[in-house]
Amino acid sequence: MKVFAVGTITTPPSPEQQQQIMSKEVPDTLQLYLDGKIEQFWFRHDRPGVIFLMQAKSVDEAKLAVDRLPLTEGGFMTFELTPVGPLAPLGRLIQK
Template sequence: MKVIAIGNIGKAPTPEQRQQIMPREVPATLKLYLDGKIEQFWFRQDKPGVVFLMNVESLEQAKATVEALPLVTDGFATYELMQVGPLAPLGMLIQGK
């Protein structure tokens, strides 16, 4: 299942807090990428946060995965989750369907 996880920074960490959190956040995110749970990731251009394209078994697994990240556990970030899939109406364009 593909899930888009849209991260929002509720309250920005102070520079001191950022120095404590990011050395945990970045490796945790990289591990999820290397484990295949995060397929792609981007930095938001409209405001602070990230967007992940996740490859998971369920929305519950996606939720548990992002909620374990340090920025979330420390109260700085939240994620909106959205299940996505193939653009099914394109099948109508295939002859015989």
């Protein structure tokens, strides 16, 4: 299953907190990518945060993965998770 995980910074960390947290956040995020849990990732331009396209067995599995990231664990970021799939109504356009 594919899941969009839209992360928003809710409480910006102080510069000192940011230095400490990001030294863990980046490797942890890259590990999720290398493990195949994050397929693509983007930086948000509308507000501080990220968007991940994730591969997971369930929304709960995706939530567990993003909840373990340091920014989320520290209460600095929240994620909205949305399961997505093929655009099924397009099947009506195929004549069989």
